[in-house]
Amino acid sequence: MATTDRREREKTEFRKIVLDAARRIVLEGGFDALTMRKIADAIEYAPGTIYLYFQSRDAIAFELCWEGFEALLAAVAPAGAIADPQERLLDLGVRYVRFGIENPQTYRLIFMGDPKYATSLFEDRGKEEGSPGMQALALLVGAFAELRAQGRLAIDAEPYALAEMLWSAVHGIVALHLACGQFPETPPERLRELLTQTLLHGLFAAP
Amino acid sequence: MATTDRREREKTEFRKIVLDAARRIVLEGGFDALTMRKIADAIEYAPGTIYLYFQSRDAIAFELCWEGFEALLAAVAPAGAIADPQERLLDLGVRYVRFGIENPQTYRLIFMGDPKYATSLFEDRGKEEGSPGMQALALLVGAFAELRAQGRLAIDAEPYALAEMLWSAVHGIVALHLACGQFPETPPERLRELLTQTLLHGLFAAP
DNA sequence: ACCCTTCTGTGAACAGCGTTCAGTGAACTA
DNA sequence: TAGTTCACTGAACGCTGTTCACAGAAGGGT
Numbered sequence: 001m002a003t004t005d006r007r008e009r010e011k012t013e014f015r016k017i018v019l020d021a022a023r024r025i026v027l028e029g030g031f032d033a034l035t036m037r038k039i040a041d042a043i044e045y046a047p048g049t050i051y052l053y054f055q056s057r058d059a060i061a062f063e064l065c066w067e068g069f070e071a072l073l074a075a076v077a078p079a080g081a082i083a084d085p086q087e088r089l090l091d092l093g094v095r096y097v098r099f100g101i102e103n104p105q106t107y108r109l110i111f112m113g114d115p116k117y118a119t120s121l122f123e124d125r126g127k128e129e130g131s132p133g134m135q136a137l138a139l140l141v142g143a144f145a146e147l148r149a150q151g152r153l154a155i156d157a158e159p160y161a162l163a164e165m166l167w168s169a170v171h172g173i174v175a176l177h178l179a180c181g182q183f184p185e186t187p188p189e190r191l192r193e194l195l196t197q198t199l200l201h202g203l204f205a206a207p
Numbered sequence: 208m209a210t211t212d213r214r215e216r217e218k219t220e221f222r223k224i225v226l227d228a229a230r231r232i233v234l235e236g237g238f239d240a241l242t243m244r245k246i247a248d249a250i251e252y253a254p255g256t257i258y259l260y261f262q263s264r265d266a267i268a269f270e271l272c273w274e275g276f277e278a279l280l281a282a283v284a285p286a287g288a289i290a291d292p293q294e295r296l297l298d299l300g301v302r303y304v305r306f307g308i309e310n311p312q313t314y315r316l317i318f319m320g321d322p323k324y325a326t327s328l329f330e331d332r333g334k335e336e337g338s339p340g341m342q343a344l345a346l347l348v349g350a351f352a353e354l355r356a357q358g359r360l361a362i363d364a365e366p367y368a369l370a371e372m373l374w375s376a377v378h379g380i381v382a383l384h385l386a387c388g389q390f391p392e393t394p395p396e397r398l399r400e401l402l403t404q405t406l407l408h409g410l411f412a413a414p
Numbered sequence: 415a416c417c418c419t420t421c422t423g424t425g426a427a428c429a430g431c432g433t434t435c436a437g438t439g440a441a442c443t444a
Numbered sequence: 445t446a447g448t449t450c451a452c453t454g455a456a457c458g459c460t461g462t463t464c465a466c467a468g469a470a471g472g473g474t
Contacts, residue, residue, distance in 0.1 A: 007421095036461060046424045048463075057461065111386050112319050118387040133390060154408065157401055164391040165380075165401040172379020173372075179318050183329040183340060184371040194364055194372040198406050201361065210442070214450095243432060253453050255434075264432065 015053050017043050019067070022060050027105050031113055034061065061109065065117040068106040069132050075099040080139060085146040090196055092139060093170050097192045100174030108178055111171065137163055169195055222260050224250050226274070229267050234312050238320055241268065268316070272324040275313035276339050282306040287346060292353040297403055299346060300377050304399045307381030315385055318378065344370055376402055 021042040025034050036057055040047040054060050076099065079091035100107040111118050122133035129135060140163035147153050155162070173191045176184055184191060228249040233241050243264055247254040261267050283306065286298035307314040318325050329340035336342060351366035362369070377399065384395045391398060 035459090037459090047461085048425075049423055051462070052422070111383070115386055115388050119389060122387055122390040133387075155401075155405055161393045161397065161401060162405075164393045165398045165405070168379040168383045168391055168398055169376035169402060170379065171383050172375040172377065175382045176318070176375045176378050179322055180325040180329055180340075181322050182326060184375055186368045186371045190368065191372045191375055194362075194368055195376060198362055198369075198372070242430085244430080254432085255454075256452055258433070259451070 011053065018050060018053060018060065019063060023064055023067075026064060026109060030105055031061065031109050061113075062117060062120070065110050065113075066121070066132070068103070068110050069121050069136075071103070071106065072096075072099050072110070073132060073136055076136070076139070085143040085150075086152070086200075089140070089143045089166070092143075093166075093192055093196055094189075096170050097174055097188050101177065101188055104178050107174060112175060112178065137167065140166055166199070169199075218260065225257060225260060225267065226270060230271055230274075233271060233316060237312055238268065238316050265321075268320075269324060269327070272317050272320075273328070273339070275310070275317050276328050276343075278310070278313065279303075279306050279317070280339060280343055283343070283346070292350040292357075293359070293407075296347070296350045296373070299350070300373075300399055300403055301396075303377050304381055304395050308384065308395055311385050314381060319382060319385065344374065347373055373406070376406075 018039060021039050022034060025038055025042065034057065036047050036050055039060075040050060050060075076092050076095040079088055079095055082088040082091055109117065110121070118133075122131050124131055124134070130138070141159050144153070144159035144162045148159055153162075170192065173184075173188050173195065177188045186194075225246060228246050229241060232245055232249070241264065243254050243257055246267075247257060257267075283299050283302040286295055286302055289295040289298055316324065317328070325340075329338050331338055331341070337345070347370035348366050351360070351369045354360050355366055360369075380391075380395050380398045380402065383391055393401075
């Protein structure tokens with residue numbers, strides 16, 4: 001049945017057009033600016049039509065969120081090529097912060113909007129490679145595990161917990177910057193530098 | 208003029224009643240649940256009446272936000288009594304994380320909602336004691352300055368930047384927990400412990 | 415070429431949102 | 445008591461997400 005094939009293609013195409021318009025609206029005016037009627041206007045269809053291809057506004061935001069997280073993953077992935085686990089962790093931090101600062105609306109949508117979006121990224125759906133969130137976390141866990149195996153870790157904690165600690169801390173730098181705008185007067189990049197430097201060598205002078 | 212005095216009292220009283228209702232709604236259903244009509248229902252007035260006492264829904268959220276930040280300040284303040292700056296910093300962290308976890312809706316409203324709320328907390332309005340945000344930051348800056356004066360800091364960075372770095376990192380622990388719910392599987396308290404431990408002593412074994 | 419079915423797209427409608435405002439009635443002043 | 449002030453109301457406006465009866469084009473069978 002050739003028509004159903006074509007129809008399938010058109011359906012995918014329509015969804016893509018909707019998501020493109022939605023993405024543009026979010027990037028321009030933030031998540032609150034995302035409106036079904038605005039999307040409909042942009043793609044020159046009636047609002048109701050969108051509901052033939054998406055279950056709800058939330059479903060569209062959901063897809064943008066996953067898409068955004070995949071972009072984040074792609075942005076930090078090159079760090080994985082670095083052999084030395086310590087250098088790798090540093091580069092991951094640099095890339096993570098840079099992505100957050102350069103894509104504020106995307107980062108907000110993922111981590112500072114409705115909790116259900118971020119939650120879904122870390123939910124285990126029994127897939128082979130795990131959820132996107134766990135895939136990202138694995139980069140950190142792996143680096144810490146290598147450091148542990150090489151006897152380079154002074155601290156006695158599981159790599160998993162260390163990875164979550166590092167992610168939280170770096171997230172804080174990005175999130176606080178995006179939340180307050182002006183508060184951390186120190187630039188995020190400098191804060192990240194300070195954080196990693198301190199994490200590495202400790203805050204205090206040897207006694 | 209006794210009537211205007213009474214009227215002034217009634218006006219303050221009405222504002223308090225509105226804010227009480229608004230706070231209850233936010234604590235129960237989150238910020239999105241805060242609706243002028245819901246407030247009006249709760250206090251048994253017409254929606255329009257609220258606008259005689261508050262400029263907008265935003266203004267109400269604004270006051271809740273300030274109020275919440277003052278509660279956060281009050282929650283961490285006792286740490287200021289600790290003489291040793293290092294111990295003081297640790298206690299500040301404990302109290303900060305505890306407040307965030309125990310008051311998720313309040314913390315969300317302050318730091319994870321509309322950026323303008325958090326921004327206003329750090330804006331300098333030329334007051335003597337500075338903005339509430341800067342007041343809170345001063346606690347951290349002071350502790351780092353003491354450590355520096357006592358020659359106990361190994362790292363060569365301004366106390367101000369170190370304070371912002373620490374706040375960001377601790378914020379990250381709270382914010383990521385509130386944003387993802389389940390993601391950092393490690394409990395926030397444990398992550399904070401790991402963070403401070405690592406910040407203090409460094410991540411790596413001495414070569 | 416025709417009819418009949420299938421299905422895409424429409425636009426009006428519903429409930430709820432923040433906000434405004436003419437109008438009402440009670441309270442205060444003189 | 446008459447006049448004025450003012451708190452309060454409730455309907456309205458324009459916005460939101462979402463639904464649905466209906467129109468009309470496309471597809472399939474003969």
